Amino acid sequence: MVGLDVLAAETPPYPLLPVWASEIGACVTVQRTTPATASIAPELVTTGHDVSNCHTRLGTGFNDSLPWSDHPPRCPRFLRGEYTIAGQWNATLGRVRLDFSGSSRRTREAPTAGSWEVQLGGTRWPRGGEVDRRWSCLGSFGVLPSQAASGRCLDEPHPSIGVARAGTHPPPLATEVWRRTLAPSLIALTITSAAAGHQPASSTSSGNSSTGPSTAASWARAIALPAVIVLLCLHSLSAPGYVLQVDSAFGPRSPAINWGFSAPIQLITHLLGGSLAGRFWLAGSLFLCGFGPMVFLRDRPWAAQLFAGALASLNPWVFGRLVEGQWGVVAALGAVFLWLGAWEALQRQPGWRLAFECAVLGWLAATLDQHALGLLVVLAGASLLWRKSWRSASFLRWGATSVGLLGALLVYGWVPFFVGHNLASYSSVKGFTEADLTLFRASASPSYGLWVNLMGLFGFWPERLGRIPLLNQGAPWWPVTTAVLAVTALTGAWLRRDRAWLLPAGVLGLLLAGSTATGPGLAAMVWLMRRLPLLGAFREPEKWSALWLIALVVLGAETLTFLAAKASVGRASKSAISGVVIAGIGLAVLLPGGVDAIRELPVTVVPVSYPATWLRTAAYMKAHVPSSSPVVVLPWELYEPLAFIGHHLATNPAPVVFPGRLLSSQDAQIAGAQNALGPDGIARASLHAMAGSCALQSSLARIGAQWVLVEPAPHGSEDARELLACGFTVRSGRPPGPVLLHR
DSSP: EEHHHHHEOOOOOTSSOOOOGGSEEEEEEEEOOGGOOOOEEEEEEEEOOGGGGGGOOOSSOOOTTSSTSSSOOOOOOOOOOEEEEEEEEEEETTEEEEEEEEEEEETSSOSSEEEEEOOOOOSOOOOOOOBBBOOOOOOOOOOOOOHHHHHOSSSSSSSTTTOOOSSSOOOOOHHIIIIIIIHHHHHHHHHHHHHHEEEEEEETTTSSOOOOOOHHHHHHHHHHHHHHHHHHGGGGGGSBBBBBBOOOBOOOSOOOOOTHHHHHHHHHHHHOOOOHHHHHHHHHHHHHHHHHHHHHHTTHHHHHHHHHHHHHSSSHHHHHHHHHOHHHHHHHHHHHHHHHHHHHHHHOOOHHHHHHHHHHHHHOOOOTTTHHHHHHHHHHHHHHHOOOOOOOOHHHHHHHHHHHHHHHHHHHHHHHHHHHTTSHHHHHTTTTOOOHHHHHHOOOBBTTTTHHHHTTTOOHHHHHTTOOOOOOOTOOOOOOOOHHHHHHHHHHHHOOOGGTTHHHHHHHHHHHHGGSSSHHHHHHHHHHHHHHHHGGGSSSGGGGHHHHHHHHHHHHHHHHHHHHHHHHSSOOOHHHHHHEEEEEEEEEEIIIIHHHHHHHHHHOOOBOOOOHHHHHHHHHHHHHHTTEEEEEEEOOOSSOGGGTTTTTTOOOOOOOOOEEEEEEEOOOOOOOOOOOOOOGGHHHHHHHTTTOOOOHHHHHHTOOOEEEEEOOTTTTHHHHHHHTTOOOOOEETTTTTEEEOOO
């Protein structure tokens, strides 16, 4: 086993200039910790390997100019196994290249040779996808000129860097218990309970909408299974700290309430407070995602019900949203299942009660994620065309009533959407261009292409950038389980003709999801957006894959209902065959995506604690900065790779940590897109800050900002240097923490 100690270089004195943690040089020493299993080259080769062409701005994580932007690197989850390692220290850029060969028990893949550039300054190792069939990860930071010249290493690690050891990080005991006991138990429960299938189904004919009345046991299952999945996947939330992901940030201060469609949810999280709110929002989203389909199918045998809850919760589509912090999208999926049940009932028995229920459940889905309105429109339209419900005057009357009531319930969101000027308003949506569509296009599998990837519920665009771990690593056979689930859904559509319309709706979802990843689809979407700007709300088209997921869940459950009925009333041989088929379908749900999701989520979504330097600066601001004075947060970035979360990308947490009237970026700054420049060009001045120019100071003066909070993020040091040279002084804090400046 190999241990890699990250040691910090000496920090030279720099008068009046902050020295950021990300700018402290580092060296790597390679030690032989287990001589019998490793052959180590301990010397550091100072070849000065030039990788400056890769050293582009990494502030937002949306920079498509990086060489690996289309084919991101694939990295091992843990460096564990037997390796031969040689290191190269690049004093100029502060990077270390480690070339290794050998095998890895943890990754289930055996790289024969390759390169791995280690991210220094954190205890997490980066992850990604493939570049030129080599294993490669990048972590970089600048170094001060005097450090570059010396390239010396200290005997002890710098406190701001810490020590990162590869291969010496065994999983926590609690994680191993969950993985080795409860996860297999969940698998066994799903397979055995499905194979048993002793609950009889009263009918499986195409004309009936139910197979039997729901019971207390079905409701208990609808609560128990999602709760178990939440415990399996998110038991890491018991750790102290705050949840901080790419699109969700929580801290000591309650999140502000922005009036829009999600205002009711924001109000709840505001009342709960930062620490509890993040846990409630994340765990509640995953719970609702499994609870919704199980309630929708509560009149089905427990084999079908368990299948629906497991597949809806444990899949790559949901996993990617949980890791990225798009928890509202996950929760809205569960609400759409609940709405679908009410909508079907309204078509069978039109009346005021069901019309009101549809409106309320549609409001819930739109409150959780306004993109769910698009799903509701497609599902409602497809069901009307299939069932020809327009022939019923009663349904038309009560259906229109339900739609009108839904619009009235959402009036608090429509107004700020059309008259507001924030990131989620119509003014921003109509500014989306081809650059947005190109960045947020669906990802294709290197081996199987785009459409197979989408059918497997992969294709989330951060997969292309290597931001989230793939649930099919080490399992090249994953299209087999995808095919099993697709055939199961196709069989369910044939068995239940009244719900067969879900299959073409799901196929439409796949076509929309992959549209902008093809040349003709991209051109068509650009043409449509110019004439109907509201379509830009779906600039991330892979959200439409939810329609395919709904089809897999509902129609697959119908197939299991049929098989469970055969197993309960047929001969022993037929019952055994049905049980084996049900067990195979259950395994297709869990392998590889389901089991990998259970394994990856607890180590990927982990609460973090804000450093003491952040909290001290926040306390100083509360005591000394007038509440009416604007405080500009620099660098002007919406997303930042912060050191205390291992330099992983996260939304700027300043609003949930620091008090006062903060002015911070609300723009993702996509290359080629129409990016907001901020008040009086602060964004441009910050992005091109140069000592002595005072352009940034002039922009701040025009808006009357005398206070500036500089966070320890990339490009922050340049902003601080310019402001310090233009009359600003340090009032609180010092690197490697945030610094409060005043003029």
